[in-house]
Each structure stands twice: as C-alpha cells, then as structure tokens.
Amino acid sequence: MADERLIVALDFHKMEDVKNLVNELGDSVIFYKVGMELFYSVGAGVVDWLKTQNKKVFLDLKLHDIPNTVAGGLCSLMNLGADILNVHAAGGFTMMKTAAEKLREESAKAGIVKPKLIAITILTSINENEWYGAEKISEQVVKFARLAQDAGLEGVVASPQEAALIRQNCGKDFLIITPGIRPAGSDINDQSRISTPAAAIKNGASYLVVGRPIRAAENPKLAAENILAEIKC
Numbered sequence: 001m002a003d004e005r006l007i008v009a010l011d012f013h014k015m016e017d018v019k020n021l022v023n024e025l026g027d028s029v030i031f032y033k034v035g036m037e038l039f040y041s042v043g044a045g046v047v048d049w050l051k052t053q054n055k056k057v058f059l060d061l062k063l064h065d066i067p068n069t070v071a072g073g074l075c076s077l078m079n080l081g082a083d084i085l086n087v088h089a090a091g092g093f094t095m096m097k098t099a100a101e102k103l104r105e106e107s108a109k110a111g112i113v114k115p116k117l118i119a120i121t122i123l124t125s126i127n128e129n130e131w132y133g134a135e136k137i138s139e140q141v142v143k144f145a146r147l148a149q150d151a152g153l154e155g156v157v158a159s160p161q162e163a164a165l166i167r168q169n170c171g172k173d174f175l176i177i178t179p180g181i182r183p184a185g186s187d188i189n190d191q192s193r194i195s196t197p198a199a200a201i202k203n204g205a206s207y208l209v210v211g212r213p214i215r216a217a218e219n220p221k222l223a224a225e226n227i228l229a230e231i232k233c
Contacts (some may be wrong), residue, residue, distance in 0.1 A: 003228050005031035006200070007031040007058055007177070010213030013041040015049070021220060022053060028224050031056040034082075034161055039060060047080045057082045058177070058209075062120050065087035067095045073103035074117070078107060082115050084177075086157060089144035095152035104152075115176065118155040119148035121162070124180035125195070138162050142169050160195030160205055167204030178205040183213050183227060197230045 008029050009020050018038065032055055032166055040063060047191075049091050050057050061084035063070045079179055087099055100117055107114035116182055121144040141162040146169055148156050155175025158166055163176050180194040197208055212228060217223035 002027055002030045003231065004031045004056060005205075005207050005231060006222065006224065007033050007207050007209045008214055009033040009035065009179075009209055010038050010046070011211050011215065013037060015046060018042075018046060021215060022050070022055070023185055025214075025221050025224055026097050028221055029226065030048050030054070030206070031058065031083075033211075034093070035061050036062070037058040041218050044080050051075045051081050058084040058086075058207075060086060062086055062088055063099075064091045065095075067091075067098035070095055074099050075106045078103060078112070078115055079110070083144055084116045084118060086118045086120055087211045089121055089151075089156065090150050093147055093151050095194055096153055100103075100152035116154045116202055118157060118175060118177060119144065119151075121145060121156050121158040124159040136167055142166060145170050145174070155206065157209075160200035160203055160208075163200060163203040163205045175206045175209045176204055177209060179209040180212075180228075181208045181210045181213070183223075183230070197227045201231045 006029060008030050012018050026152050032050055034057055038046055047057050048058060059077060063073050064087060070087055079086055085098060098118060103113055103117055113227045121141040128137060132155050140173055141158050142165050145156045145166045149170050157177045159180045160178040162180055166176050179202055180202045181197055182194045183196060
C-alpha cells in the first residue's frame with residue numbers, strides 16, 4: 001500500500017523510538033520527516049539509517065539566515081542524502097534564490113541528485129487571531145509561494161487550507177507539502193489550520209505530513225494504512 005504522498009513525522013528524541021516505529025510501519029510507509037527535535041538529539045545518523053532502510057527523507061530544519069549562510073548550510077546538509085530540504089520563505093527572495101542556485105551548482109559538482117528545496121510559508125499552528133500580518137494568512141501564504149517559485153524553489157510547506165489557492169497560482173508541478181493533517185476523530189493538538197487527508201489531496205496537496213495521528217495510535221500501521229486508503233479513493 002506504500003504511497004510516497006504520505007510522510008510520517010519522526011518527532012522523537014531517541015533512535016530506538018525511530019527504529020521501532022519505522023520497523024512497525026514496514027513497507028506501508030516509505031517517506032519520513034526528520035525535524036529539529038530528532039536531528040538535534042541524535043544527529044545526522046538518523047538520515048543515514050533511514051537511507052539504509054530504503055526510505056525517503058524530508059529533512060525539516062527550516063533554515064533562515066542571511067543568503068550565504070543558508071546556502072552554505074544547505075550544501076552541507078545536501079551531502080547527508082535527504083530528498084527534500086527547506087528554508088523559511090520569510091528569509092526573502094535573495095536568500096531563497098541564492099540557496100537554490102548554490103544547491104544546484106554544488107550538487108552538479110558532486111555528481112549527486114539535487115534534493116528538492118522548498119520554503120516554509122506560515123506555520124500551521126498560527127490562526128487568524130494570532131496572525132500579525134496586514135493581510136489574511138491565505139493571501140500571505142500565496143505571496144510566499146509565488147516568491148519561492150520565482151526564486152527557483154520546487155515547492156512550499158503550507159496548511160491544507162491554502163493548498164487549492166497555491167495550486168491555482170503556482171501550477172500543477174509545484175510541490176505543496178501539508179502538515180496539519182488530522183483524520184476524522186483525531187485530536188487537533190497544537191495545530192490550527194487543519195484538514196482531513198482526503199480533503200488535503202483534493203485541494204491540491206502533493207504530500208501529507210502526519211505525526212501524532214500515526215505515532216500515538218494504538219496500532220500505528222493500521223492508522224497509516226487507513227490514511228493511505230483514504231487518499232487513494
């Protein structure tokens with residue numbers, strides 16, 4: 001049933017927990033997200049291990065700094081073998097363009113496949129009451145998406161509620177990765193702008209990032225397979 005549109009978030013502190021979940025999910029899941037919590041706890045070895053298990057990796061470290069610093073950081077991370085890397089769109093056009101160009105250049109020199117580079121728009125934990133911008137969240141998300149596309153990035157991370165607008169503005173080939181996925185009946189936790197798996201795919205999402213609804217389930221493999229079945233319908 002494996003479908004790489006499902007990315008399972010490995011929000012752990014220990015490699016033992018990572019291995020237990022990945023082994024339990026088996027061939028049902030082939031794509032995993034490694035975020036700050038895990039990477040800062042166990043280091044680059046988690047990416048190496050996942051690649052030895054023939055898994056794909058979204059290394060979610062959300063780089064945000066001056067252009068040359070971000071570009072250099074991404075080129076260091078590129079050598080780990082992750083399939084997707086990301087930066088914050090709020091870093092601006094020049095930062096994103098410099099990063100994208102340097103990543104293309106250095107991957108070509110190294111003779112390796114360039115990881116996809118995507119941009120964070122606005123975190124899915126933020127709602128309209130917390131939002132500090134002059135425009136609506138959806139309007140700013142679309143602006144960030146178009147800016148990232150113009151800078152040469154392959155896609156963005158955005159809530160499923162903005163996926164349809166991004167798809168309309170950025171075309172069919174632009175990647176849209178959506179956290180904030182909650183199957184019917186799941187706890188919302190600290191997310192605000194959420195959606196069911198089927199609705200997110202219908203609205204144009206390329207990938208769904210799912211963490212707690214799978215990780216905390218009584219039967220994680222069954223929870224993952226239920227999501228896979230839902231998005232195939």
